[in-house]
Amino acid sequence: MNIITTSLEGVLVLEPKVYKDNRGFFMETYHRNRFRECGVDQTFVQDNLSFSVKGTLRGMHYQIRQPQAKLVQVVTGEIFDVVVDIRPGSPTFGQWISIHMSEHNNRQLFIPEGFAHGFCVLSESAHCLYKCSDHYAPEDEGGILWSDPALGIDWPVTDPIVSEKDSNYPLLGDLLPEQLPALKQGLSQELINTILGVCT
Structure with a gap:
């Protein structure tokens, strides 16, 4: 497995061996011990599968008191995936990263707790599969507007289909601080260096 760190602490791009x-x-999409060796020591309790047509935009979602870490991958199609740091006190608060994910590049995206997540569909349709570290709790849902001008996310779609x-x-x-997930301790630079040595 190849692992790529991003400018957001703990957010990782994973490239499984195919x-x-x-x-x-054949591709191994999740192996707890291997993921743990690569710094993703996370227990997942729920799997979700979504189907979306071209131009659909979902996001930006998170949970407040029951924050979820996620492992996202595309089964069919292609998406533009976005993660925003919304951890109060984080040095990268309000910053975002994006990644193209598809059935062809087989990338996975690990998103720790404390981040908002969303994506838009670039292909005719897309199936997305993601693992979650906590169960979906409707009463605990949070979200930020996908087109927030202060974020300036450069979505590659015009007139998206949005709920x-x-x-x-x-x-x-x-948003008030209590409406955002609590700041979680991320990966140390020492651990990041270890990850890069083990998993590349």
Whole structure:
């Protein structure tokens, strides 16, 4: 497995090893011990599968008192995936990263607790599979507006298909600290260096 760190502490791009032959391919999408060796020592309790048509934009979602870490991958299609740091006190608060994920590049994205997540669909349709570290809790849902001008996310879609709920999320700057996930301790530089040595 190849692992790529990002400018947001703890957010990792994972590239599993793919075994190909004339029959097709095989890929190990999750192995707890291997992931632990790569710094992702996370227990997952729920798997979700979403299907979305081209132009759909989902986000930006998080949970407040029951924050979720997520492991995201694309089964079919292609998406533009975005993660925003919304941890109060974080040196990268309000900053975001984006990544193109598809059935062809087989990338996975690990998102620790304390980040908002969303994506838009670039292909005709896309199936996305993601593992969560805590169960979905509707009463604990939080969100920020996908088009928040202060964030300036450069979405590669015009006139996206967005749910009414997602369209009515507040701006990040309008939220109170208690409406945001608590700051979690991320990966130390020493651990990051160890990860890069073990998993590349």
